[in-house]
Amino acid sequence: xxxxxxxxxxxxxxxxxxxxxxxxxxxxxxxAGRLKPDYDLLESMIxxxxxxxxxxxxxxxxxxxxxxxxxxxxxxxxxxxxxxxxHRQGDARMATLRDALASYRQQGDAGFQGYHEAxxxxxxQEWKHMNTEEREVFPLAKAHxxxxxxxxxxxxxxxxxxxxxxxxxxxxxxxxxxxxxxPAPVGLGG
Amino acid sequence: xxxxLLEAKEVHTxxxxxxxxxxxxxxxxxxxxxxxxxxxxxxxxxxxxxxLGIVRPRHGRVLVRGDDYSRARTFQTAQQGIAYVPEGRGxxxxxTVRENLLMSARAxxxxxxxxxxxxxxxxxxxxxxxxxxxxxxxxxxxxQMLTIGRALMTNPDLLILDEATEGLAPLIAMEIWRIxxxxxxxxxxxxxxxxxxxxxxxxCDRAMILVKGQVVFDGTSDEIRxxxxxxxxxxxx
Numbered sequence: 393x394x395x396x397x398x399x400x401x402x403x404x405x406x407x408x409x410x411x412x413x414x415x416x417x418x419x420x421x422x423x424a425g426r427l428k429p430d431y432d433l434l435e436s437m438i439x440x441x442x443x444x445x446x447x448x449x450x451x452x453x454x455x456x457x458x459x460x461x462x463x464x465x466x467x468x469x470x471x472x473x474x475x476x477x478x479h480r481q482g483d484a485r486m487a488t489l490r491d492a493l494a495s496y497r498q499q500g501d502a503g504f505q506g507y508h509e510a511x512x513x514x515x516x517q518e519w520k521h522m523n524t525e526e527r528e529v530f531p532l533a534k535a536h537x538x539x540x541x542x543x544x545x546x547x548x549x550x551x552x553x554x555x556x557x558x559x560x561x562x563x564x565x566x567x568x569x570x571x572x573x574x575p576a577p578v579g580l581g582g
Numbered sequence: 583x584x585x586x587l588l589e590a591k592e593v594h595t596x597x598x599x600x601x602x603x604x605x606x607x608x609x610x611x612x613x614x615x616x617x618x619x620x621x622x623x624x625x626x627x628x629x630x631x632x633x634l635g636i637v638r639p640r641h642g643r644v645l646v647r648g649d650d651y652s653r654a655r656t657f658q659t660a661q662q663g664i665a666y667v668p669e670g671r672g673x674x675x676x677x678t679v680r681e682n683l684l685m686s687a688r689a690x691x692x693x694x695x696x697x698x699x700x701x702x703x704x705x706x707x708x709x710x711x712x713x714x715x716x717x718x719x720x721x722x723x724x725x726q727m728l729t730i731g732r733a734l735m736t737n738p739d740l741l742i743l744d745e746a747t748e749g750l751a752p753l754i755a756m757e758i759w760r761i762x763x764x765x766x767x768x769x770x771x772x773x774x775x776x777x778x779x780x781x782x783x784x785x786c787d788r789a790m791i792l793v794k795g796q797v798v799f800d801g802t803s804d805e806i807r808x809x810x811x812x813x814x815x816x817x818x819x
Contacts, residue, residue, distance in 0.1 A: 577721065577722065
């Protein structure tokens, strides 16, 4: 059976992973002395993660997929509760990362280590979170949700099929801007 | 149903004594998108090259819009509205971005000129910033954009992308997929060869998997995405 909503979540995870990979590569480049910090770029990348995965992607998972799985599978409750808690903590985790970047901007080189550590923590948490969803929740959902459940969830996801672009294409423009200014080989910038 | 654009019928291709394609059937209609997948060395690029006359099949037929192009030269096939973005990009490094684009400008097979220089600039604003740079001065991602832009300047009905994101960072690859999605929405049929099965099956309607020069799966993208065990078995991911 084809499950469109899980395909959409996979696609959105891939987009988030690309942004995280970009942030990590740029930080490694700065650490190695190959790149100079472009604070506006880093701010844009963090803004993208805040506006799209945190504000659009996670609520959609909570509202439709997790809500339905709660009703069908008691075994899934602990992992769902853990993931929902992580979703609720999203704003605080973003704030920590944003604060670390603000300190880095203010302090210059002296603030890099703090920013780098905060970034590594954020990336590690996000990867763990996505892996838990894909390796633990998706199999349970496939095993326990009915065709009617999936039809309902898919309909909800498909009605908002491309949240990454935003209603007026604003997120698409932000993504393209990031790709254009991020230094090569991460992006197309100089 | 829309018209057939390009077909391979029972194609057998060899490199010397090595039998690469074992009687492959392939077809793509106007407006269709096909993800052509398989591990390295399974015959994906050879199939593309066999249909374009870059490599000559030993047996079988290639049809373009129903006409036999089995013995046609590559430029004759290209003139039928088929554009090719080759693996390795193949831009002219001694020419500027502008020259690379303008040299390929021509009307489509029905005289249509939807893809103008200006439209390519709108689609790839980054190329606009590099317009007078030489091809050799471009990054890998910029070269890939230039190659796709150059293909669009021929106003094709079919765009063939061979490993369009190979060697590119994830952010650039995502941007290229976003642009290819936009191109697909304009109605250009597309064949995409790529290892990223998630990205290509989200763009294309149909998917094919080649294993050792034979088609082992030909179905919708939804069908292949619903069978992760098949992806694991044949693509190793």
